[in-house]
Amino acid sequence: QQPVQSPQAVILREGEDAVINCSSSKALYSVHWYRQKHGEAPVFLMILLKGGEQKGHEKISASFNEKKQQSSLYLTASQLSYSGTYFCGTARSYNTDKLIFGTGTRLQVFP
């Protein structure tokens, strides 16, 4: 089942913060976060694992609430380069690692 992301869209000025949420109705093993710029392929940002291990981007952080099956991506002091669509991808087991992607959140950062 497809995870639900909120909000659907965010508009920011440079330097402002944003939080993007990803929620699943199923128990999860891991949550990935990707950013996709228009006309390009998605780029990996961050992975959060059941049990708390985290690996990813230096300037962006995330959390994973295992009890609620929710993840949040935190973008602080946003830059123009942060603009794009953010997708979470959820995996229910480690042995296939297949991701079901969320509905996407479009982020626009203006000067």
Add this chain to the structure above:
Amino acid sequence: NAGVTQTPKFRILKIGQSMTLQCTQDMNHNYMYWYRQDPGMGLKLIYYSVGAGITDKGEVPNGYNVSRSTTEDFPLRLELAAPSQTSVYFCASSLGTPDGYTFGSGTRLTVV
């Protein structure tokens, strides 16, 4: 190190035609995936593979077939193309958790 290479980048097919979308990776990744992305939408998993000789269906496999004879290659076959298959197709590969996916640049397919 080229990463994930997809060919062709663009293709127009007539209804009922068939074609193969090529995907190759040079990172020795065991896990490979095919997704489609309709305009303004998210990514839907078509097929995936956890290693050479092993493939399985994803969320939207109907109308597609795959094979994985080598670690490097994971072609996607479209049989009897339909307008509903108009989409951007992305191939991805991974070492597995905790590494993320590396995506190819995509194939934009139009069926008319």
